[in-house]
Amino acid sequence: MYYRTLGTSGLNVSVIAFGAWQIGDPDFWGADAEADPDGVVGAAVDAGINLFDTAEVYGDGRSEEVLGKALRGRRDKVYIASKAFTESCTPEGLRIACENSLRRLGTDHIDLYQIHWPFTASAYEEITPVLQALKTEGKIREIGVSNFGPEDLDTWMKIGAAVSNQIGYNMLFRAPEYEMLPACRRYDLSILAYMPLMQGLLSGRYRQLDDIPMKRRRSRHFAASREGTRHGEPGHEELLSDTLEELSDFAEAVHVPLAVLSLSWLIAQPGLTSAIVGARKINQLLANLQAAELDVGPAAIAQLNEISYPLKRAMGYNCDMWETDANSRIH
Ligand SMILES: NC(=O)c1ccc[n+]([C@@H]2O[C@H](COP(=O)([O-])OP(=O)(O)OC[C@H]3O[C@@H](n4cnc5c(N)ncnc54)[C@H](OP(=O)(O)O)[C@@H]3O)[C@@H](O)[C@H]2O)c1
Structure with missing residues (x-):
């Protein structure tokens, strides 16, 4: 494992971070979501992962509880990142949300407290002082945002502070490369993917798009006829399938599992600090960790960029994976 500094903070975080949504939300991820959370979290710590990401909304607080319990006895070895959801972003609501998260996690501080999505319930000016107060009181160490586009970052960074922006980013969704990544770099924000x-x-793992569980095929890649989508657009299914096939062929040719190649590509992107990977099975976690040992090199990156470019172009600038340009929540 290797580590990078989180924005302008003094925290050194692992390039592979652990996503704890999967271990505490059986409604989304399926019944075996909580099969062995202590085992998988323990294996992650033993492998050198030191950044664990959760949120108050994951499983309605369950993810924070399960993670907190699994980290008992290991708390001093790791950084915990959690998030306040949109409804909590009022001056009174944010403090309550933070204290509830602390209780569920069984800890006296959250190392990175993130605003989960841009919000409108209150003005940013009303929220940033609450975060600063929580920081002064030692309840949170660093402030982060998530899903903030360039315009929101411009407003936020004028009045508040942040060390990171957590965004949806992968080889099949490269929209952040147009405007969002440059904006993060302008503000010295770590990018957590x-x-x-x-x-x-x-x-x-999926032979065809029809095999993907319903809740995992709701993004703009998929046709509006797919249950659960809300964008109403035709999607880019043929291009998605072709891109996946070409990526799989490339992975096979270089003898690297596609998951490992995908993570290595990601952590090689400029400004990217950590890839937050979800895994609820120890074998998946350990397999994915190979990405931290692999240097894909510029030639392979260029080829992967070329393969994924037509889909990048088709998906456009909109960094909201699920909504149309007109309804995008990311500005
Ligand atoms: N800020 C935000 O708005 C936001 C949004 C979404 C997620 N997140 C964070 O990101 C974390 C990661 O979750 P994600 O939704 O982004 O998903 P992801 O990491 O892209 O995918 C995770 C899923 O992929 C499968 N998987 C993982 N490794 C695998 C392997 N080696 N081989 C085959 N399948 C493998 C597993 O599915 P199975 O469990 O079914 O096997 C796993 O649950 C979350 O836990 C959360 O912390 C943040």
């Missing part, structure tokens, strides 16, 4: 494996699609 979620959905690095496109929820399993980039592991090559």
Whole structure:
């Protein structure tokens, strides 16, 4: 494992971070979500992962509880990142949300407290002082945002502070490269990538798009006829299938599992600090960790960029994976 500094903070975080949504939300991830959370979290710590990401909304707080319990006795070895959801972003609500997260996690501080999505319930000016107060009180160490586009970052960074922006980014979703990544770099924000494996699609485990569980095929890649989508657009299914096939062929040719190649590509991107990977099975976790040992090199990166470019162009600038340009929540 190797480590990078989180934005302008003094925290050194592992390039592969652990996503804890999977271990505490059986409604989304399926019944075996909580099969062995202590085992998988323990294996992650033993392998050198020191950044664990959760949120108050994952499983309605269950993810924080399960993670907190699994980290008992290991708390001093790791950094915990959690998030406040949109509804909590009022001056009174944010403090309550933070204290509830601390209780569920069984800890006295959250190392990185993130605003999960841009919000409108209150003005940013009302929220940033609450975060600063929580920091002064030692309840949170660093402030982060998530899903903030360039315009929101411009507003936020004028009045508040952040060390990171957590965004959806992977080889099948490169929209952040147009404007969002440059904006993060302008503000010295660490980029933490979620959905690095496109929820399993980039592991090559699905033979065809129809095999993907319904909740994992709701993004703009998929046709509006797919249950659960809300964008109403035709999608880019043929291009998605072709891209996946070409990526799988490339992975096979270089004898690297597609999941590992996908993570290595991601952590090689400029400004990228960590890929937050979800795994609820120890064998998946350990397999994915090979990405931290692999230097894909510029030639392979260029080829992967070329293969994924037509899909990047088709998906466009909109960094909201699920909504149309007009309804995008990311500005
Ligand atoms: N800020 C935000 O708005 C936001 C949004 C989404 C997620 N996140 C964060 O990102 C974390 C990662 O979750 P994600 O939704 O982004 O998904 P992801 O990491 O792209 O995919 C995780 C899923 O892929 C499958 N997988 C992982 N490794 C595999 C392997 N080696 N071979 C085959 N399949 C493999 C597993 O599915 P199975 O469990 O079914 O086997 C796993 O649950 C979350 O836990 C959360 O912390 C943040």
